[in-house]
Amino acid sequence: MATRRLFLQGAVGTAALAGAPAIGTTLPANRSDKLLALIDITHAQGGPFVAAAQTWGARTAALRGDPLALWHDAVLASAVQPAAILGLTTQGTLFCLERLGWELGLRVQLRIDHLPAPDGSWRHVAHTDLPAWAPDMLAGAGADFGLAAAHIALNSSDGAGDCTHAAPPPHPHRDSTPLVTWLLAAPHRA
Amino acid sequence: MPLPPHLSPQLWQEALTQLRAAVGPDALFTADDDVTLYRDAYSPVWGEAEERQASAAIAPNSTEQVQAVVRIANHFGIPLFPIATGRNLGYGGSASNLSGSVIVDLKRMNRIIEVDDKRHFAIVEPGVSYFDLYRYIQERGLDVWIDVPDPGWGSVMGNALDHGVGHTWSSYRDHFGSHCGLEVVLPDGEVMRTGMGAMTSAKTSGDFRYGFGPYVDGLFAQAGFGIVTRMGIHLMPRPECFLHRRVLAYRRQDIVPLVEVANKLEDAGLIGMPLYESPMFGAQFADKALRDIATAPDVWNGNAIDRYAAEKAMPVWQLGLSFYGPAEVVEAIWRHAQAQFAKAIPGARFETIETLHFPLSPQAEEAALHKVLIGVPNLNIFAIGARSATNPEPADGHLLFSPMVARSGEEVMKAQRLFTEGMREMGADFPMAYGPFTAPFTWMPRIFALTAGLPVSRSDPKVNQRSRETMRRLIELGARHGYGEYRTPPLFQDQVMATYDFNGNALRRFCETLKDAVDPKGIIAPGRGGFWPRAMRKEA
């Protein structure tokens, strides 16, 4: 249902990140109409992620934990089938999206887990190689890493790595919610 | 990936050629990259020799294609393992009982054949998910509800065939219990229909489940006697109104009258699924004093718990009640229920949780507190899944121990103590698994599940080893006291079946006799349900 989707076009101003490369992406090369971003807007980092994705021209759709109806509306029922989907969500949501993506031949090709510590700091754990500038950008962003995460996702190349079945890193702090930045795209086959 | 057992690489290639021809090149998956998707993400033997790995997967899109696949498999002696949507997480995922099996992935068979909102049933193929059926009903404005499990992406059929459960009325939330008629491809490739579907001219296969003669449908659930390609399911008429109310009780012993009154209300058809919880379960981890009470050896007499409850004005138990029906009727039933609880439990208090009138606007549906209680499929459970009561440790998944406990407060308290002390004796340190605040789950009608979640990991084999050792011992301990498992992953199915041991395991021996007769080569899901054809039996 459209009402569940809460499209955010224009809802968040475009944000700039000092020292970052210009927003650009190889995802999918010059096909921003085929790029979809799914963002959990329950978390403060969601808004800037949305803004960055929109600046690139990606379709964006918001969710709050549960991706099921959104997947049907924004992906399966959409006139434009996305070639790549990126997002910032909880790990549980990615677990679901990964499996839903398999049905379309998509695999998780980028995964960065963001783990909050009780002192308010965040640790970032990537499962694939990141651009050289990415770790510093994430570290420098503190808790406001939404924009940095979007930049990294938008600048990662599809086929960069295979994170199928990746295990989330251990996270001992029961009362906080880890987040994850990810990219779902079709794998390159030999 | 492994080859099917006892098959040479040459014969395997020949079989693949025939399978490909039967379903088309795009519907046979042999690349490791594809087959790996059928691993069980919640496997407690992830990456170990015991993990069940498939040899290939195949996705037929019609009953005829399923028949062709079964005939080819029969010719070559290849074990098949059918899945509907294959999301049986916690109970095996899409992994088979036997490594080297070919997964028959039925997701492409996703037609909703019929929904009748006057006679209240649906007929579906295996790949129809709860969400698909829900949307179909919503888009057409049909006057029926479905009953859904927590994860709304599963298959209506797949869930039912593993005795899956939901959250509304007892007659609907037992999903196999509410199915009505099957179409099945048997191990020799023949198609059979059960119930009224067995009569070619009958138009009542979604209405009347028995037809004539023996009721064989049970053979196709938690078993490998055939591949089900179509199933009827009874649906609930859409109610006018839903009330969610709560009873609060302040003494440990109150669980006894609480259960008695709830049983009476439910078995008389006055309420939906009762939802038992203890606010002290979570509170014990925030307050050391309560945790000390919970872990003291004399906690079972309830005195310290009752004192704490009185001091903090904190209920020991809370019971959620669901009422479905016309507004004036459900309000009257709620008044009746309050009177019953007040009489049985001195000091009981009552709370209003939610009142909904249907149909809901999309906004109201989005805002509904507990969507599965009103039949709305969703995946919220995964957003909180890593931290729920049944899966308390941040983990990659869980292994569920679900012993069936008689529906009485005394039995709940007895089983709590048995499993808490049993785990302590085992040296199994899962602080949230069992204790005096473990509340029973009521998914299955007329029985409680005193379920505990044990963590599994895809990166730490030690976690898995600890969990599966604990699981094996819990199964053993439960069985010694008459608490049997209702459902379990393939790794534990032989053990669980062995615990159903009346008269020298007569039940298993009967299943084996049937298997030997119907599927002697073990073509369909050998080992499913904890029994095997003669050639694969351990003692053979």
Ligand SMILES: Cc1cc2nc3c(=O)[nH]c(=O)nc-3n(C[C@H](O)[C@H](O)[C@H](O)COP(=O)(O)OP(=O)(O)OC[C@H]3O[C@@H](n4cnc5c(N)ncnc54)[C@H](O)[C@@H]3O)c2cc1C
């Ligand atoms: C967090 C969490 C919460 C859960 N909550 C619930 C819940 O509330 N209720 C519940 O019931 N479960 C629950 N589960 C378990 C499970 O996820 C669901 O039961 C799910 O619906 C099962 O997966 P599926 O529907 O894809 O069935 P499948 O995996 O497709 O099928 C289940 C099994 O049935 C058999 N089968 C399937 N199709 C066929 C066929 N066509 N012919 C013959 N045999 C077949 C196979 O043995 C298969 O392994 C939960 C799991 C998790 C992780």
